[in-house]
Amino acid sequence: MTFSPELEKRFAEMAAKYPEGRQKACLIPMLMYAQDEVGHMTEELKEEVAKRLNISVLEVNEVVGYYTMMRKKRMGETHLQICTNISCLLWDGDQLWERACQKLGIGHNEVTADGKISLEEVECIGACSWAPAIQVNYDFQHHVTPEQLDKLIDDLRKA
């Protein structure tokens, strides 16, 4: 498999940012930036990254298994993340979550049949003062109302 030239450039610059001989430090950033391009942690992606860092795929798997944002399977084109942690709960974030599940007919870490949308109930995303909060891929949306959520989902379905 191949990565984009931009990503290759980023990888090349990354190695110099860590002490000589400690380039394994690049592992998590490399995996995350590669995932942005590939979509999830495919076997090829992991092999490719392992090769560049001169480590075993086993070592990569250990890390991939630990971190929540490292996707073990293909997710939707748009990944919808709804926070239900305490500050959002106090602003009915749990109801937003239920609503999204019902509307989409899927649950936590599931993908719609057309592959367009996936859903994740997330822990605090650092938007507590602007609750209830969601993340659409990497973008934050604050003070989300049920109507806004409906519209967002309708628009994504049409897209």
Next chain:
Amino acid sequence: MYPSLLHESPHPDETIVLGKRFRLPDSRRIGTYLAHEGYQGFLKASQMTPEQIIDEVKASNLRGRGGAGFPTGLKWSFVPRQSPKPKYIVVNGDESEPGTCKDRVLIQYDPHQLIEGILIAGRAVDAHRGWIYIRGEYRYLIDIMDEAIAEAYARGWLGKNIQGTGFDFDLSTHTGAGAYECGEESALLESLEGKRGVPRIRPPFPAVSGAFQCPTVLNNVETFAAVPSIMRMGGQAWAALGIPKAGGTKFTCLTGHVNRTGVYELALGFPVRKMIEDVGGGIRGGKKLKAMIPGGSSCPILTGEEAWELNMDYDSMAKAKTMLGSGGVVLMDEDTDMVKAALRIIRFYQHESCGWCIPCREGTLWLKKLLTRLDEGVGTVKDIDLVGDLADNMLGRTFCPLGDAAAMPTMSIVRKFRHEFEAKLGRKTVSMAGLSQLVSITG
């Protein structure tokens, strides 16, 4: 293009020091920063000896803003400057403690202030390399930080012989990937080295053996961001903004049932009553305050009556047997279901437990099961007692403070709001299918 995190103007009761550039146009840009006293603190520090810098930080009474409140100047003085190993600076931008969203504001609106704080710390401990570890969910902030770093290199505020001072410093960002535990300093260092976020045995502390087993200063984003003002104003003047023993201002996130939620810069020692009524505009819907978590969900909870009389500082909170923590204030009105709140909090810690030690891994799981039963109305009085006992047994018996972070709020909620747990007994709210599952796990 990024969502705004600020009210149009600051609240009159705020003490705006670190936030003074936030509302300027292009506040992120180096040009704006330089036009408004930017990098002056570093230039001043470059004329001082490392000892003088550390003394100034000590005089400011700055305490760590990441949660534990350790005196920053003292922490820096632990770094063995004569060691032949390279020394490093690591910024903790993992910000994952529920209720906390202030480092986000500091990075989004003034990334150069953070860079300047790092440079001054570098001068103080003879470090020439640093990393800013930012949680993966904050990708846009990593991009903002990367841009600011590139500007600083281009204008000679990073790199070799910075502004002719003879001081070299290299800096870059490092993304996390979704793990609360990586906010714990030693787990963060593991993560930085490309590993799972499992904490290290201490001692040695990071000051002696941190990033890549070299002496390291590791502080929270807000802690570093405070340092340029300390250098500019002088430690004593900065200390005078707060109260004796706790200097300066603290970014405080008002969350939950308050009218004007938001992130505010308040002088340390700010009265809780004033914070809620004036700054926050009162409890939503004119309701009464039932409970307050003062600094992120791992702090023991306060009842409304207890909270009302306190001040937002380390000692005042310690006297009330809780903590100032990270600045994430969670306010709950009289209608809040405290059993649900306790369950949601423990669900988080159970999810985030790294599984390394049994009291935390098993304890959080059992607490979650018991609280689920109690919330669903199928629990017994014995379950309530068991929650208290289990949490008590976790306290102080885990490898890192995450176990305590899970136990403390749970114990305090059950103790202070026991009547709400009792009121739910026998009020079944689950289906038979759900019930049989629950029965089987508790034998």
